[in-house]
Amino acid sequence: MEIHKYEKWWMIFGTGTLIVFLIILGVSAFHGGTHPNNSKWTINYENVDQIEPFNNPGLHKVEGKDWDYEVVLVAQAFAYNPTEIEIPAGSKVRFIATTKDVIHGFEVAGTNINLMLEPGYVSEKITTLDKPGTYTIVCNEYCGSGHALMYSTLKVVDNNDNN
Numbered sequence: 001m002e003i004h005k006y007e008k009w010w011m012i013f014g015t016g017t018l019i020v021f022l023i024i025l026g027v028s029a030f031h032g033g034t035h036p037n038n039s040k041w042t043i044n045y046e047n048v049d050q051i052e053p054f055n056n057p058g059l060h061k062v063e064g065k066d067w068d069y070e071v072v073l074v075a076q077a078f079a080y081n082p083t084e085i086e087i088p089a090g091s092k093v094r095f096i097a098t099t100k101d102v103i104h105g106f107e108v109a110g111t112n113i114n115l116m117l118e119p120g121y122v123s124e125k126i127t128t129l130d131k132p133g134t135y136t137i138v139c140n141e142y143c144g145s146g147h148a149l150m151y152s153t154l155k156v157v158d159n160n161d162n163n
């Protein structure tokens with residue numbers, strides 16, 4: 001069987017791009033950590049508002065745990081509840097988040113907080129917020145027509161500056 005020269009180039013090009021994409025995917029998944037969360041905590045996404053702790057979204061100070069605060073967060077098209085989070089600098093925080101409809105992202109730009117929120121699952125992240133500042137929270141999973149408008153704010157405040 002004879003393959004035309006140009007046909008051969010196209011076959012090499014097609015196979016080549018496939019390999020390149022697989023390498024990019026592999027590096028971002030295994031090295032960059034971009035993958036769906038492997039949470040074992042499931043939830044009925046249709047009743048999120050009735051289920052603890054999501055019946056009370058917001059920032060909560062906790063005692064007797066390894067962290068100082070819990071941020072309970074509910075995402076839905078196209079907003080986050082709470083819309084703004086303010087945390088004292090240096091606090092250890094556990095983020096507990098889920099979605100009421102489709103897949104959303106929860107990325108706090110400039111930090112290592114980057115969660116994928118999947119309907120039916122609870123995503124968690126424990127981290128310490130050391131650097132005071134105002135951080136933008138963005139949805140980095142395409143979720144519909146309002147996706148680009150889906151954001152909120154995380155303020156890490158240095159209490160010593162406020163008095």
Ligand code: CUA
Binds near residue numbers: 103
């Ligand atoms: Cu929510 Cu994109």
